[in-house]
Amino acid sequence: MNPQETAVSEISEPCIKLENVNKTYSGVSAPAVKDLSLEVAQGEIMVLVGPSGCGKSTTLRLINRMIEPTSGRIIYEGEDVTKGDPNELRRRMGYVIQQVGLFPHRTIAENIATVPKLLKWPKAKVNARVDELLEMVSMDPSIYRDRYPKELSGGQAQRVGVARALGADPDVLLMDEPFGAIDPITRDRLQNEFLRLQEELKKTIVFVTHDIDEAVKMGDRIAILRDQSEIAQLDKPEVILTDPADSFVENFLGSGAILKTLTLRRVRDIELSQPVIIKRSTNRSDAILALHDSYFPYAVLLDDHDHPIAWVDERALNRSDSLDRSGASITVQLQPEDTLQDALSGMLQTAAGMSAVVNGRGQYLGTCTIESLASMLIAQPNGASA
Amino acid sequence: MSTAVVTPQQGSAASLPSRRNLKMTQLDLIVTPIFFVLLALLLAVVWVYSDFDRTTTSILEPSRLWTQFKQQIYLALWSTALVIVLAIPLGILVTREGAPRLKNNLVSLLGLGQAIPAYGLIVLFFVAFGQGSFTVILALATFALLPVLRNTIVGLEQVDQSVIEAGKGMGLTSVQRLRKIELPLAVPVIMAGIRTATVINVGMATLAYLIGGGGLGETIAAGLKNGRPTAIFVGAVLVALIALALDFLGGLAQRYLKPKGLA
Ligand SMILES: Nc1ncnc2c1ncn2[C@@H]1O[C@H](COP(=O)(O)OP(=O)(O)O)[C@@H](O)[C@H]1O
Numbered sequence: 001m002n003p004q005e006t007a008v009s010e011i012s013e014p015c016i017k018l019e020n021v022n023k024t025y026s027g028v029s030a031p032a033v034k035d036l037s038l039e040v041a042q043g044e045i046m047v048l049v050g051p052s053g054c055g056k057s058t059t060l061r062l063i064n065r066m067i068e069p070t071s072g073r074i075i076y077e078g079e080d081v082t083k084g085d086p087n088e089l090r091r092r093m094g095y096v097i098q099q100v101g102l103f104p105h106r107t108i109a110e111n112i113a114t115v116p117k118l119l120k121w122p123k124a125k126v127n128a129r130v131d132e133l134l135e136m137v138s139m140d141p142s143i144y145r146d147r148y149p150k151e152l153s154g155g156q157a158q159r160v161g162v163a164r165a166l167g168a169d170p171d172v173l174l175m176d177e178p179f180g181a182i183d184p185i186t187r188d189r190l191q192n193e194f195l196r197l198q199e200e201l202k203k204t205i206v207f208v209t210h211d212i213d214e215a216v217k218m219g220d221r222i223a224i225l226r227d228q229s230e231i232a233q234l235d236k237p238e239v240i241l242t243d244p245a246d247s248f249v250e251n252f253l254g255s256g257a258i259l260k261t262l263t264l265r266r267v268r269d270i271e272l273s274q275p276v277i278i279k280r281s282t283n284r285s286d287a288i289l290a291l292h293d294s295y296f297p298y299a300v301l302l303d304d305h306d307h308p309i310a311w312v313d314e315r316a317l318n319r320s321d322s323l324d325r326s327g328a329s330i331t332v333q334l335q336p337e338d339t340l341q342d343a344l345s346g347m348l349q350t351a352a353g354m355s356a357v358v359n360g361r362g363q364y365l366g367t368c369t370i371e372s373l374a375s376m377l378i379a380q381p382n383g384a385s386a
Numbered sequence: 387m388s389t390a391v392v393t394p395q396q397g398s399a400a401s402l403p404s405r406r407n408l409k410m411t412q413l414d415l416i417v418t419p420i421f422f423v424l425l426a427l428l429l430a431v432v433w434v435y436s437d438f439d440r441t442t443t444s445i446l447e448p449s450r451l452w453t454q455f456k457q458q459i460y461l462a463l464w465s466t467a468l469v470i471v472l473a474i475p476l477g478i479l480v481t482r483e484g485a486p487r488l489k490n491n492l493v494s495l496l497g498l499g500q501a502i503p504a505y506g507l508i509v510l511f512f513v514a515f516g517q518g519s520f521t522v523i524l525a526l527a528t529f530a531l532l533p534v535l536r537n538t539i540v541g542l543e544q545v546d547q548s549v550i551e552a553g554k555g556m557g558l559t560s561v562q563r564l565r566k567i568e569l570p571l572a573v574p575v576i577m578a579g580i581r582t583a584t585v586i587n588v589g590m591a592t593l594a595y596l597i598g599g600g601g602l603g604e605t606i607a608a609g610l611k612n613g614r615p616t617a618i619f620v621g622a623v624l625v626a627l628i629a630l631a632l633d634f635l636g637g638l639a640q641r642y643l644k645p646k647g648l649a
């Protein structure tokens with residue numbers, strides 16, 4: 001049934017465990033979730049990704065019993081949670097939804113304090129916690145504490161939504177397309193902030209999205225789901241991208257799958273080009289001759305500390321102006337640790353289609369060209385699974 | 387609006403949608419007092435300058451008017467209180483999970499009830515419960531139930547589902563969700579319904595005289611019977627002034643009770 005059963009995470013014992021869980025909504029004949037077994041390890045971000053209607057939200061909501069399973073067991077920290085008080089369970093799990101759902105008649109502070117107050121924390125502790133959480137999500141408590149939700153932008157509202165979910169410091173966060181309704185630029189920032197936050201917090205997170213790019217970015221492991229929450233593949237993002245289990249996964253990854261591998265590889269993994277290097281002291285006619293012999297129609301101008309300054313072509317060399325000014329100055333530099341995704345967007349920002357790579361001290365190492373990226377991508381198509 | 391509910395025929399105003407434009411609330415608070423003052427001035431002018439023959443003078447005997455005036459308010463307020471006590475819990479009940487069928491049936495049943503003329507309803511209640519203000523209050527409450535019930539249902543249902551979902555997801559019990567989220571957010575709409583019910587009740591209390599319930603209806607009826615337009619006018623304007631005053635107080639309450647943070 002599920003060839004990925006072997007892909008057990010090596011982190012530690014599972015924090016959340018679904019065992020043969022079924023959910024059939026009343027009045028619907030086909031189950032929304034069919035015989036799903038899934039283990040989420042302590043401290044990992046498990047992404048559930050799949051086409052709309054495949055049962056992601058249903059699966060997530062089964063975990064905090066917003067929906068009761070038709071059959072099967074759900075184990076959280078070793079105990080079967082399908083029995084007992086669902087409200088108490090939910091207070092131990094943060095829950096973030098796409099629409100955020102802030103209480104419009106409560107201030108930001110009151111919103112964030114919801115669960116701590118339910119748990120009857122002393123007032124001083126609640127207040128301190130609210131400020132701590134606001135700072136955690138990069139919002140100044142003195143500005144936002146007493147505001148109302150209607151005064152927030154979409155991105156800010158979702159920050160508060162995350163802060164509220166973290167209110168009583170739950171071990172688990174359940175997130176249902178939390179950044180789905182936010183503009184791409186803000187979403188990118190929220191994702192990065194959230195990943196940084198998670199490095200500190202090390203929560204166990206189940207993260208639902210329909211966006212494979214978001215899945216690759218956020219997931220320690222990704223479960224690709226098809227209809228009725230059937231796991232098509234469950235693995236680390238790099239494995240899924242380079243070795244999709246079947247044609248469903250391949251289709252779901254889409255034609256952009258190779259591009260997505262750019263986020264998994266780094267500048268140091270590719271061979272750098274070495275165009276002609278010139279210094280300010282170089283004789284111009286020598287430089288033009290060298291340029292004629294070179295494969296590249298431009299040279300790199302370095303300063304006395306080997307920092308790259310500008311791209312210089314023959315026309316620039318022929319001009320009487322200073323070399324610094326007649327060349328195309330190098331504004332974007334890459335480091336070997338940058339991902340190829342960064343490299344690509346860096347190159348697209350400069351019209352040059354190339355980028356200087358420097359070491360930590362800013363010294364020139366070589367040039368990354370768009371051709372070298374392209375040839376690397378072409379050299380390792382889907383068959384890279386070997 | 388609220389000014390014209392003076393004659394029995396206009397009881398049909400009850401079937402108009404009672405969901406006021408909530409943004410209008412603040413305008414109400416300015417316009418209503420102006421209307422009130424103008425109408426009171428008009429009443430004073432009529433009182434001072436029109437010829438009172440013997441019949442008119444005896445109909446408009448001040449101490450009797452005062453009694454009727456107090457009865458009118460008494461009937462309107464108690465029937466409104468009864469409406470609130472009945473309709474809001476009922477509205478809450480039928481909007482709870484697991485009771486969706488009941489809701490539509492109830493609203494259409496009450497809608498049917500509204501098709502019965504107010505006159506007929508009062509007589510019907512008279513047959514069932516005998517005469518007196520208790521019967522009047524019961525009849526008025528029945529008639530004004532629908533706007534409050536409907537606004538309670540609408541008010542609770544218009545609460546953003548994701549807000550309730552978030553509350554549930556954080557472990558608020560169903561009672562806590564009702565108390566802390568749904569009801570506060572429904573208050574503006576429910577209050578609008580209560581204001582409408584109040585105005586209806588003030589107007590309908592004019593019919594109380596039919597079954598010995600008193601009220602300003604007696605003055606209006608006497609004016610009609612004896613062909614004394616001044617008496618009819620004075621009775622009707624007093625009813626309108628009560629309606630305006632109570633509506634104004636309702637507007638204040640609506641504004642005061644509206645939770646902060648709402649648009
Ligand atoms: N409350 C419900 N009642 C009946 N069917 C539902 C309900 N919620 C979801 N479904 C159905 O269950 C399936 C899975 O829905 P959902 O879990 O929301 O999918 P996803 O989050 O992956 O888009 C869909 O076919 C959807 O129509």
Ligand SMILES: [Mg+2]
Pocket residue numbers: 056057058
């Ligand atoms: Mg969904």
